[in-house]
Amino acid sequence: MPTAPDPVLVERIAATTGLSPAEAARVVEDVVAFHAEPVEEYVRRRHARLKTYGARNDEIFARIAEELDGRVVAAPPLTERQLRRIIYG
Template identity: 80%
Template sequence: MGEAARVVEDVLAYHAEPVEAYVRRRHAHLRTYGAKNEEIFARIAAELAERVVAPPRLTERQLRRIVYG
């Protein structure tokens, strides 16, 4: 039962992650594997749209501002 509770907590934490934290984390992860910004921001925008509770659509410029300030 402890393992099931831990899995549920992990899933809830994943979906509770703020959009800004998700964008920064995914950008860093994808850059680590050599992806270019153009494809990274397109991929992140698509991933955000598929989230259970999707945020408003963010433009590439908005995504860049989240990452680079």
């Protein structure tokens, strides 16, 4: 069961953006959900997306590793081999 977003954060977002409290709460929930995505799902989703645009695996794995390093909710460091295992099992 999802928990209600932090009311102080919702109030801050509403005050600084002009959004209604309900809209601000939805934005906070969306951002939290985005960053709560498990590493494995993120890697699979990004791999599929980058593959769609013709990127090669060596480029994809390097890019995903870099992206994971910069995530707000830091993922554990993953080697290229670990990234490959997530994709190919």
